[in-house]
Amino acid sequence: MSARQWARDLGMGAKFAVTGGREAWVRVLLTAVGVGLGVALLLLTTAIPSALASRGDRERSRNDMTYTSVVHKKSDRTLLVGTADTTYREQDVRGRVLRPEGAQAPLPPGVKEFPAVGEMVVSPALDRLLKSSGGKLLRERLPYRVAGTIADTGLSDPHELAFYAGIKDLKATTQTTGRIERIDSFGSSDASSEKMDPVLLLLVLIVFVVLLMPVGVFVAAAVRFGGERRDRRLAALRLVGADGRMTRRIAAGEALAGAVVGLVFGAGFFLIGRQVAGMITLFRMSVFPSDLNPAPALAALVAVAVPAAAVAVTLFALRGVVIEPLGVVRTARPSRRRLWWRLLLPLGGLAMLYPMIGQGRTNGDFNQYLVIGGVMLLLVGITALLPWVVEAVVNRLNSGGVAWQLAIRRLQLSSGTAARMVNGIAVAVAGAIALQMLFAGVEGDYTKANKNDLSRAQMSVTVPDGIPMSGVVQQMSATKGVTHTTALFRSDVGDGRNEPEHQVTMTVGDCAALREAAKLPSCKDGDIFAVENAKWDSNTPNMDEPGTKLYIDPSYGSSLKGKELAWTVPKSIRTADSREDPSGDERGGFLFTPGALPEKAESTLTGTVFLQLDESVPDVREYVRNSAAKIDPLAAPDTWTATTQSARFTSIRTGLSVGATCVLILIGASLLVSQLEQLRERKKLLSSLVAFGTRRRTLSLSVLWQTAIPIALGLLLASIVGLTLGTVLLKMTSTSVGVDWASVLSMTGIGAGVVVLVTLLSLPPLIRLMRPDGLRTE
Known part of the structure; x- marks a missing residue:
């Protein structure tokens, strides 16, 4: 040809x-x-x-956060940048505070000019939020006048909440602190080259x-x-x-x-x-x-x-x-469908996946061609098996009411057409069940239990050095919804002025706070304790002898030399046993009550305040964040959770949720179009039945049965294939096989719900078609 x-x-x-x-x-x-x-x-x-x-x-x-050892000297081309990120009602807000050190300081992308002191430029989404009634608490946290908006080139997406604010008191206290940086340009040229885990690639x-x-x-x-x-x-x-x-x-x-x-x-x-x-x-x-x-x-x-x-x-x-x-x-009447060749597709898919069973994440990446081919054959196998299943079942269904008989006879004559309508939803449900099993099976590998003791605190606030202890405790204790505060401040103590050989932690707090970090025999203001048995601390026994000369906040660079404070271990020092603090850490070294703190040492302290909250107070965490911002724009509130999940695993799951939503919309729209096409094909038949006196209710029920029976069979087949595929994938990742039946039922329920919704939407056109004038022919 x-x-x-x-x-x-x-x-x-x-x-x-x-x-x-x-x-x-x-x-x-x-x-x-x-x-x-x-x-x-x-x-x-x-x-x-x-x-x-x-x-x-x-x-x-x-x-703008380099986290490197590169030191930029102050010049006409440098800019001080501080991280002021926050969270508002579960939404992340990217925040930066700026102080240009010269006329040629680099502008952030999307910003036309630096905001003046007390002003900020914001993203359009943040601007809308601040102007809305729901942004009242956030407006209190950002006491800057809005002077402009950030262009798209400076935002990750159109709904990102972000701001750049100009402040006066911003100092680079170290070479690179992770909170404040001195930079001469924005941007990094290299993307992350970290290799993705084989199991995540499989996902x-x-x-x-x-x-x-x-x-x-x-x-x-x-x-x-x-x-x-x-x-x-x-x-x-x-x-x-x-x-x-x-x-x-x-x-x-x-x-x-x-x-x-x-x-x-x-x-x-x-x-x-x-x-x-x-x-x-x-x-x-x-x-x-x-x-x-x-x-x-x-x-x-x-x-x-x-x-x-x-x-x-x-x-x-x-x-x-x-x-x-x-x-x-x-x-x-069509000839009976053959089963043998339809079974070849899923069996071929299993054969392609079988060589990778037990491979796990320690034997390199999974063969992507075998993975894609095997999964496709298993899912395509549903489209091949479903017509045979529908035909085999409906041929054995006979007795019933008039609506049932009409539906069964129609399915017996055109079971292939009914199966085609269901194929897409069955494939989607089978894939969703398999993915749900795989996600649930490997989730534990990417979820880490935090050491935080949620019974002792539900939030913490880290305060930059130089903030007075008494003011921090007073501000946080007065916050609405805070029932108890534990403030522990820290610095370092070394046996030399510059780059000491031995170094330990120095913790400062009142007696009640110190008891959260150590087991004290007795305590009063003015006491000092040495903790010698803390985990990860082997230097304290070398440094806690009375009369030993030590240095608070020792120097690690010529730019900070001379700022260290000399201190001699007193004879009155006592020992204490270690205890995990609310964050799960053990603090070794020295414990100071405020009365024993050497003069000028308070300016070297960085504080962490652990907070117990009254969860019944609405927006209690927002009040805490507002109080922290009043203490210092760079104070870092942290909401404690029992677990932390891998960012990549979470992003893959989020991508799946977005994609599944789009596919569900497609499924619903396509099913509706397909249903309308089927009704159009049967227009004359429906009109004939109505003309002979068949009740519309009977015809409507028959259409419902014609949809419900293939859907039920399709979801049953999808569950079987989905569970099989999920089991194979779990064995490929060397993960114990488990079935979350609640998730399986929810996936099938969502699929059935989409079909029910489509059926309801198709009822109005069905009623219009069930008219005798549908017999008219041109």
């Missing part, structure tokens, strides 16, 4: 699709909408690398496959809309002389036309969705519309693959259909 003949027949089919009158146009429109929704999501997927790269570039361009691969497979299934189903009416039209072509192969190519041409129009629709949906993406936030994630630029090569692949798939799916679907001049044999 020549390429010219193929092109001519495909072109003839496309012409029939666009010039066949209202009926043909409706079918093309339905196909285009279904394909377009899938194409839009595929284009969105191809744009993700671009969005992530742009986000990373902006974050690196504004980087990323599975997430992409699981999210994209339902899209492919829906696109394949969309190009088959209106198949029964199309086949009857093809019989007319056989009557005027076309052979069987030519009619199949013409049918493929009709599907090709719908797919091409679907590409146009998909591009339009994508452009609309890209603009909408800049206005919404999903799971704390948002993007600038300009960042969503599909990679040209991947977009071209989508543009070629979708029409090609439309042709291939149509030819495959017609392989067992005999189109004769007087009709289509498919209207007769």
